Amino acid sequence: MSTVGNSTNIFWQESPIGKTERQKLINQKGCVVWITGLSGSGKSTLACSLSRELYTRGKLSYILDGDNLRHGLNKDLGFKAEDRVENIRRVGEVGKLFADAGLICIASLISPYRKDRDACREMMHDSSFVEVYMNMSLQLCEARDPKGLYKLARAGKIKGFTGIDDPYESPLNCEIELKEKEGECPSPVAMAEELVTPRDFLAPPCSVSSSASLSSSSAASLSLSAPTSASIPIAILTPISFSAPFQRIVQFAPSLRVLLVTFSTLIL
Ligand SMILES: Nc1ncnc2c1ncn2[C@@H]1O[C@H](COP(=O)(O)OS(=O)(=O)O)[C@@H](OP(=O)(O)O)[C@H]1O
Numbered sequence: 272m273s274t275v276g277n278s279t280n281i282f283w284q285e286s287p288i289g290k291t292e293r294q295k296l297i298n299q300k301g302c303v304v305w306i307t308g309l310s311g312s313g314k315s316t317l318a319c320s321l322s323r324e325l326y327t328r329g330k331l332s333y334i335l336d337g338d339n340l341r342h343g344l345n346k347d348l349g350f351k352a353e354d355r356v357e358n359i360r361r362v363g364e365v366g367k368l369f370a371d372a373g374l375i376c377i378a379s380l381i382s383p384y385r386k387d388r389d390a391c392r393e394m395m396h397d398s399s400f401v402e403v404y405m406n407m408s409l410q411l412c413e414a415r416d417p418k419g420l421y422k423l424a425r426a427g428k429i430k431g432f433t434g435i436d437d438p439y440e441s442p443l444n445c446e447i448e449l450k451e452k453e454g455e456c457p458s459p460v461a462m463a464e465e466l467v468t469p470r471d472f473l474a475p476p477c478s479v480s481s482s483a484s485l486s487s488s489s490a491a492s493l494s495l496s497a498p499t500s501a502s503i504p505i506a507i508l509t510p511i512s513f514s515a516p517f518q519r520i521v522q523f524a525p526s527l528r529v530l531l532v533t534f535s536t537l538i539l
Pocket residue numbers: 309310311315336337338341350354355356358359379380381382383418420429430431432433437
């Protein structure tokens with residue numbers, strides 16, 4: 272019997288079927304892919320591309336999109352700091368349940384505060400948390416402004432808008448960083464094309480060759496780092512757990528492959 276938060280006299284009910292059995296049943300590993308970044312940085316677009324590509328490979332994923340969740344589960348929350356904290360906490364908990372069910376849960380939220388994202392990582396006891404940072408400049412996001420929110424924020428009609436008059440704390444130790452280069456990043460179509468390369472995605476880690484070089488021609492640059500170190504370009508640092516599949520994709524250079532192969536190490 273225990274007390275958790277405001278819940279007193281509660282018990283943990285064990286389930287007869289565990290995560291391992293569920294994963295075996297659907298032939299994939301449950302995990303949380305957490306996409307963070309400014310409004311307009313491309314979080315939802317990436318989440319959709321990834322989900323579609325996983326689907327074509329018979330992998331079950333589910334997107335938890337910040338905007339969408341605020342239509343239901345989180346409709347009682349606004350954008351004050353404490354509401355954002357609760358927003359992220361709830362989505363972290365839901366993501367944990369999805370991952371426990373064996374799904375690849377793609378969470379796409381601004382999630383501006385580092386501490387909250389780190390708390391979500393902590394919730395996942397088996398390290399199945401992949402933080403993806405959409406490192407796009409405020410300039411780029413503001414130029415896109417697909418919902419006209421930056422314009423309203425600049426005009427003072429929206430208060431506390433992330434990046435304008437509310438902070439965004441970039442990750443220090445994320446697994447994956449997608450970065451614009453000279454104001455550009457790969458188009459959604461290019462993203463999708465990169466994601467459909469079966470040899471990379473399906474290659475078993477053991478069959479991977481070792482030579483690699485990172486193309487500098489790609490419009491975006493991607494960094495991959497171990498959670499315990501600062502983000503360093505992948506050509507320089509290859510964490511052991513990612514190294515084999517990573518080296519294979521780096522041969523083929525375009526950056527989004529790195530993203531998918533990282534996921535493949537988690538789910539295949
Ligand atoms: N003040 C303020 N700041 C930032 N964003 C705002 C704000 N008000 C409304 N919106 C819209 O809400 C979407 C972000 O919701 P999230 O749940 O992802 O935000 S957070 O993680 O709790 O910060 C965000 O969606 P995206 O553009 O997809 O990021 C906006 O459309």
